Amino acid sequence: MTDQPIDQPIRTIIVDDEELARRGIELRLASHTDITIVAQCANGREALAALAQHKPDLMFLDIQMPGLSGFDVLAKLPQESLPMVIFVTAYDRYALDAFEAQAIDYLLKPINDLRFSQALDRVRGYWQQKNALSQREQLMKLLASTQGAGSVDEQTLREYLHAERQPRYPQILPIRDDAGTVRVDVNTIDWIDAAGDYMCVHADGRTYVLRETMKSLEAVLDPKLFQRVHRSTIVNVSRVRRLRPHTNGEYFLTLDDGQEIKLSRSYRDRVDQLLQRR
Template identity: 55%
Template structure:
């Protein structure tokens, strides 16, 4: 089995050197490289790597900030690459598969690759039904999710990649809302409000479900209760308390909270 792998490092020579060393492992397939966290964010969405070698210290969006920004369903197994040993514990706290200290030792690299193989093999050997429920439970924030509930949720909310629409069940009918028409989405109790220039559509879902199903290159969470269509953001205005306000092309003003301030660099 080929292991789809992404290399993220702001130093081109470091990326090249790691790619050459990984070439000794025929099952490692380098599907992309990124020079900073923002590039890596979009590369993950585009290439869907299974494994990622991630530099911790990068200008702009660093490695830890990148992991916080990537939707859970797309998060690859991660090996941190760092010149600073104090980041090792942070790496494991962030659920990294392993970490490598620069300059990278070949034996240590080989051990990290083998650890990735074992992890992937174990994951593939798990019961498919249990994996599906665990994944859906994590994404929805409902760890006790049953199979019947998962199937109902999937039926109620679906993104059609072929025609670029979001399907929403509404009183026995299915509305197919073009993604380009969506301005922002916010939470209202157990429901989500999908705002377009013409109307607001309501569906029963969680913020994490929508965040996991929408393309992160186009839709970003900017508040615990708000997702915005990045293409509809016309202006960013900073506030004295560290928050930002986003002005959409519709004139709507949305708050980007301090908890999501790392998203500012992804919106530039």
């Protein structure tokens, strides 16, 4: 991968023998302005040529392709030339091999919009760490050359370059329905509850149905704004107006719109957090 400033887009290639699969990734990336596609490849040979020409930062790589497989492509690349890799495949049996190949993530076809956003967040986190390390190394060389002694104040440098980065959480939650994909601003979400295998996302007076799990939603929602208050409920803490004690250590939360939500005793430690935030 090439060393680029942090504010430069993440240069990406898409490798898949299915045109529709490549198009699907292209459309999903269209709304992510920090990622730019530099090439699309239909097989492993094209991928190797594109990697040599463009030296991308990220590669969406299908595993099972005619001729060279995705693993074959990686095997032909020197370790120092490997971009970040997100494997894309219809077969989950390759998952272990994918992560042993040090992939950033692994997406199953058909691609789930939420999982796609999670994969990009992992890419951004890795990208920030890589660039921070690159900046540190370059600055150390510069300081060492100007000081002449070949040494720098490590503590000062660490404080300057390695200020703790806050994790990035997506501001848009993509929810697919019969008419297409709805882009829900996470700041408009009031609360989320489980309904069997589906999540009901309540935002701006509307309810959107999303096929996901509580665990996956918790992973992409900022915990400073969203807290799980029940095994089947997540609430936007900025919407909590009142907490009312109930029996057996439970509480009822009243939201701005009058909705009442039970806070179970398993999540009693969240009460102080909710009160402090309000």
